[in-house]
Amino acid sequence: MIKVGIVGGTGYTGVELLRLLAQHPKVELKAITSRKEAGMPVSEMFPNLRGRVNLKFADPSEAPLKHCDVVFFATPNGIAMQQTRELLDSGVRVIDLAADFRIKDVGVWEKWYGMEHACPDLIEEAVYGLPEMNREKVKTARLVANPGCYPTAAQLGFLPLIEAGVVDVEHLIADCKSGVSGAGRKAEVHALFAEASDNFKAYGVAGHRHLPEIKQGLSLMAGKQAGLTFVPHLTPLIRGIHATLYARLTKDVDLQALFEKRYESEHFVDVMPAGSHPETRSVRSANFCRIAVHRQQEGDMVVVLSVIDNLVKGASGQAVQNMNIMFRLDEAMGLEQIPLLP
The missing domain is CATH 3.40.50.720 (NAD(P)-binding Rossmann-like Domain)
Structure with missing residues (x-):
């Protein structure tokens, strides 16, 4: 044990x-x-x-x-x-x-x-604990830095595109929304029910602490400095992150096939069928990231939709996933919970 x-x-x-x-x-x-x-x-x-x-x-x-x-x-x-x-x-x-x-x-x-x-x-x-990027390093790590919630959703969404070298990495956009639990369990006015309920707002537009973390990861994927516009939003949800990610294609590629191949062996990343629109409720209380990729009107813009539970795949579930890897256990052990609906 x-x-x-x-x-x-x-x-x-x-x-x-x-x-x-x-x-x-x-x-x-x-x-x-x-x-x-x-x-x-x-x-x-x-x-x-x-x-x-x-x-x-x-x-x-x-x-x-x-x-x-x-x-x-x-x-x-x-x-x-x-x-x-x-x-x-x-x-x-x-x-x-x-x-x-x-x-x-x-x-x-x-x-x-x-x-x-x-x-x-x-x-x-310290090993950055995004298993889909650093699994082999996590195996032998003494110290793991578990990723943030926004960085997890954004990096998993951009990863196949940047690894394949098919997008302009200097002009990436991450438009992300989070539930109020992302702010932690503390008394703050903006998280009060009367403040957050029936409301929707952006915050941290001038700069958010997760921006350098996301840019660091994207730059490592690209092998050069990545440019990112990151705007977080607070939504009247308890749990959940929805990241809408934008990138300009530089090469013609079958996007659906690219994402399916990259994540075919990843237990906790679900690439949904073409044309899908993943919902935050589809990952509630579970350690999954569900992703859909779109190309609008056959143009050069790719839109990736990435959803996670900010407290599970965005925090504690990913930490347990990292523990399983560090101790050479089945990576999914203790993390097979089915998402909650409704």
Whole structure:
């Protein structure tokens, strides 16, 4: 059994990790930390876990994290980098669901996240945990930087086009919409029911923290600097991301065949039939990315529609997928949940 610890188990990604790991056949949950809620039974905060998770939240200083095989950080940005080195030195593998190790350029990271990085030397070692790009590196990683939600949906949508070299990578557009759970489990006015319900708005148009992460991934795919216009939007949904991606074709290609071939062996990427329009509800609570590719009026513009659940394939589910790869388990183990409808 894999002994697992979770740091920061009180947020939406934390409870999603608990939901998935509690039913994983090869996992033993050893510790869940929260300074504020130390001593509280997990099921008291999250009644959906009653009878499945019998642990209490523990103070991080007292939790047996060094006795775990892997520790997940489901914490705000800036927390994992304070504790990761000590865990790695103790032989514990780390999967960070925040952004502490995603961006390789430390200066860029510090600019966008507004703080000094505590262990910049570990950034180079960290493996970016998008399995469809870096599966072989994840297998041997000690430290995995789990991708963000918008970056997951956008990169999986653009990946076949950029790898095949059939689009202009200098003028890509990602028009993305997210449910309110993407902002985390905290009290903020914009996420209040009366503010977010029956409303739709763009935000972060001048610059969003996920922009450098997406551009980094697209540039690695292309082998040169990619240009990206990224505009996120907040929608009155709890879960879900819908990414509408635009690129100009530079070569004539059978787009449907290109996407089907690229993802034919990927368990968690579903290329839908030609002409499809994937819906966020089709991936709710499941670790799937569903993709459809369109070419409008046989012109030179390709439109890719990519949908994920921001808390699963966009966060905790992908983290469990990475854990499975790191410990040489079936990649889909514990992640076969059917999406919820209605």
